[in-house]
Amino acid sequence: MAMMITAGVAGVSAADPVLPGSDPEAAAAGGEPTAISLSAHRNVMAHRAVRLHGHVTPASGRRVLIQVGGRKLRAHTNARGGFKLRWRPPSSGTYRAHARVAGTPVRSKPRQINSFRPAAASYYGPGLYGGGLACGGTLTPSKLGVANKTLPCGAKVTLRYHGHTVTVPVIDRGPFSGNREYDLTAATKAKLGFPSTGTVLTTR
Numbered sequence: 587m588a589m590m591i592t593a594g595v596a597g598v599s600a601a602d603p604v605l606p607g608s609d610p611e612a613a614a615a616g617g618e619p620t621a622i623s624l625s626a627h628r629n630v631m632a633h634r635a636v637r638l639h640g641h642v643t644p645a646s647g648r649r650v651l652i653q654v655g656g657r658k659l660r661a662h663t664n665a666r667g668g669f670k671l672r673w674r675p676p677s678s679g680t681y682r683a684h685a686r687v688a689g690t691p692v693r694s695k696p697r698q699i700n701s702f703r704p705a706a707a708s709y710y711g712p713g714l715y716g717g718g719l720a721c722g723g724t725l726t727p728s729k730l731g732v733a734n735k736t737l738p739c740g741a742k743v744t745l746r747y748h749g750h751t752v753t754v755p756v757i758d759r760g761p762f763s764g765n766r767e768y769d770l771t772a773a774t775k776a777k778l779g780f781p782s783t784g785t786v787l788t789t790r
Contacts, residue, residue, distance in 0.1 A: 624685040624694035639670035654683035675701035702787035711772035720759040731757030733769035746787040
């Protein structure tokens with residue numbers, strides 16, 4: 587399973603007056619911030635450290651606040667305006683992160699981080715096409731989705747397998763044999779390049 591998991595995952599300025607909470611000396615040296623960027627790996631494993639990094643323009647010493655997973659993290663830019671820190675996703679899920687220059691309204695674009703855990707899965711479809719789905723609709727060869735015993739109908743699940751990622755809804759109930767958590771439709775299986783049974787990475 588360890589091999590499969592490894593395979594699956596792989597600023598600021600204008601000559602405006604100093605805003606409340608900003609650093610007057612830094613503002614004098616580089617001007618007020620105009621932009622901040624934030625980058626992070628999009629697909630990571632739960633509980634493993636994720637590197638968040640970015641840059642403030644213009645370059646000067648600035649305090650940066652990063653909000654992710656309900657937490658507020660703090661960093662300070664270097665002389666070139668760069669900053670970096672590490673964060674550990676507390677569980678599997680989909681998180682949004684954004685950065686802000688402290689004391690200013692300057693914010694980065696939000697970044698989505700998919701945090702995965704391993705789950706046993708299989709697929710279904712042949713011999714069942716044309717039949718009804720527990721969440722409504724009919725099972726067809728082109729139907730994207732998964733069956734799960736407990737997740738709400740329509741809940742979005744992001745799955746990853748050997749570098750391939752797909753987000754699909756819960757459309758049915760199952761599987762009802764073994765210790766598998768998900769049954770993938772044939773179309774979902776094909777998009778992931780998933781075999782008949784195995785381990786996928788999931789955000790739910």
